[in-house]
Every structure is written in C-alpha cells, then in structure tokens.
Amino acid sequence: MNVRTILTNIVSFVTPKMHATRQKALSDCVHSLANGSAATVTSIGRGINSGAYEKHSIKRADRLLSNPHLLREQSLIYGAICRLFCTAKHPTISIDWSDLDECKRHFLLRASLSFDGRAITLYEEVHPLSTKEKPAAHKLFLRRLSLLLPAGCKPVIVTDAGFKTPWFRQIEALGWYFVGRVRKPCFYTTDNGGHWQCISQLYATASQRPKLYQAKIARNTPFACTLTLYKQKAKGRHALNADGSVKSSKTSQSNARANSDPWLLASNLPKTSHHGKNVVAIYRQRMQIEESFRDMKSTQFGLGFEQNYTIKLNRLSILVLLTNLASLALILLGVGVTVAKKHWQFQANTQREKRVLSFHTLGLRAIAKRLKLTAKQWRDTLKHCIHLLDTTSYSII
Secondary structure, three states, X not given: OEHHHHHHHHHHHHOOOOOHHHHHHHHHHHHHHHOOOOOOHHHHHHHOOOOOOHHHHHHHHHHHHOOHHHHHHHHHHHHHHHHHHOOOOOOEEXXXXXXXXXXXXXXXXXXXXXXXXOOEEEEEEEEEHHHOOOHHHHHHHHHHHHHHOOOOOOOEEEEOOOOOHHHHHXXXXXXXXXXXXXXXXXXXXXXXXXXXXXXXXXXXXXXOOOEEEEEEEOOOOOEEEEEEEEOOOOOOOOOEOOOOOEOOOHHHHHHHHHHHOOEEEEEOOOXXXXXXXXXXXXXXXXXXXXXXXXXXXXXXOOOOHHHOOOOOHHHHHHHHHHHHHHHHHHHHHHHHHHHOOOHHHHOOOOOOOOOOOOHHHHHHHHHHOOOEOOHHHHHHHHHHHHHHHHHHOOOOO
C-alpha cells in the first residue's frame, strides 16, 4: 500500500456517511496539506493533485471551506475519531486554549488524547474573543465532548493553570476525573477552612518526591481536592541572545521565575499506592497538546496554519478540521513507518535505542519519499496503535 492510499482510507474511515463528491474534495485537500502545502486556501488548492488549472483547484478548496454541509458534519467526524481512539475506560485527555491569529480575534479550544509523544485531537471549537475562557463556553464544550465519547467512558481531563475551580466543578458534575495545575494567586487550607494560606507557602517544601495534601482551594467558594506538590530537577536551560549571553530582559526574567515554580496539581483521582507519581505522570502528558498546536501552526515544523488570514469563524472551523485530519493521518503513518522499522533512514544521527523523530515528522517524510507499507505492516500498525492507547490511559481506577 502506498501512502496516498493509506491517507485516503483514513479520511474515508472517519467520514463514512459523507456525500462522495464532498468526501473526495475533503480527501484531496487533506492530501495537499500532508504533502507539504501550507494551511491556506491558495496553498491547499495549488497542492491538489489534479489535471485542472490551479485557478480551479484553488476555487475548489475555497468552496470546501464555505460548504455548509461539511460545517454541519464536523461533529460526525469528531465523533468517529472519538469512537476510534477512545477505547479505554479512562483515557487521558488534555484540554487547552490557543490563539489562532496574532490579532487575538479567534481562539481554538481543543481536546486531545494522549498518545506516544503526540496528542490525537478528539474535538475542537473556534471561539471569538467574547467567549474565550468563559465558564459558559467551557460548560458547553464539555457537554458536547461527553456526547461524542463512547458510553461508559470516564476520562481524566488534564489542564494547565488557566482553568480554575469552576472548571473542576463542571468536570465532577459529569462524573469524570481531573488533574489541573494551581498557581498563584490562590489560597488553600488543610484544616477544613480554619486557616487559609497562599499556595506559595508550600513551594519551599517541594522536592522530586511528590507530596500529597487533602485540602480545599478557592477561599471564596471552597473546593475539596487532593493537592500534589512536585518540583522536577532543573534542566539547566537558559534563554540566550544572538551572541550567546543569557537574556536579562524583564520579560525573560519573569518567564524564568514562572517556570521555576514547582507543580501544585489538584485532582479528584481515587487514592492508590504511588498516587503522587501517577498524578505527575498524567500531567506530564499535557505537553503533547502544546506540541500538537505547533504541528498545526508552524511553517517550519508543521502544517503552516500561521500563514492563513481567514477571519470568518465558520471557514476557520473547517480549515482547522482539515489540519486535524492531516495531522491524524501523518501520526498514523509515522506509527506505520516505526512499526516497519523504516524510521532509522530519516534520522540525522545513528541513535538506535529510541525513536528520535516524532510520528508527525515521520509521516511527513514518508509522504515526501512516497514510502510504501505492506498490508501486513499496516495491520501491525493498527495493533500497535491500540497498544499505545492502552499504555497511555489511566487504568488503575
């Protein structure tokens, strides 16, 4: 099987009930993105493999972004992805916001499933500034996500410090679990409200061994949870100027102080042996969603979404969907290349103990080199994906 056939099969699998002509247009645009076209209308159109003039291919991509039927079918596509990958009872799902343009007009709210080094996007919404980080938007997003997930699925939702206690309450109301970072300014109490202190009082006791506290946070509306305090070993990284000296600007120093703070993680996970280590391991996976944002936006490393200047929300939603399908296909291709033991040929070094390149990058290189996988290798790839999904889910509950 060549990679183009595999890409077509992946798109067909998550769009089984779509009109054939619309499905073909969607598949061709995803092929264009996966082949290196930037996530803009003109670039996608020029990259479509067709005998038509480029002008007509660009118009074809333009019509797809404005297609009202595809806009309505987005939830069906995301639902198919959720059913395909959320096979565990307690999958680890990271949720975060990201800017879609430098003008701060539109923002992306995304839910991604933890995988091996790269997250798989399950559901996402484009929001204007007026609904960004609003409790009502969060509540509606969680409700829609719950309708897409398989019955009986109780995920562990992982978020950064931008999501506060109202978010935790919404997750508990659904019967789900959460792991979220708590940062200053926030107060906590360990004696049922008798004495409230700033969480910074805990920082001095942080170490590489996680510490657990049964506590309440949010002094005005107390919320009971388990706090896990952890400080990882310093990596010795420094932001440098062009001449190699360490940056000393106010912004750089502020970022350095923020990144030196220990992790204080709130959760409602059931107590187990090694509970602290489990919570820290779950929160570590949150970085995967940040890397998926880079894979979507970066021209150098990803699909070049940063080049587009679309301002209409509906068109942005479909463009984001196209990049999501392309990323999904690239990740699965990258897994296939690894299973087939062909990933070594794309490395710049001789490292053999572990995989050096991400699945996303391996997928891009496989398409560029028109790599072929046998039917058996592709079946082994799907089995390996199931194994990876099982190992990244929280199965101790």
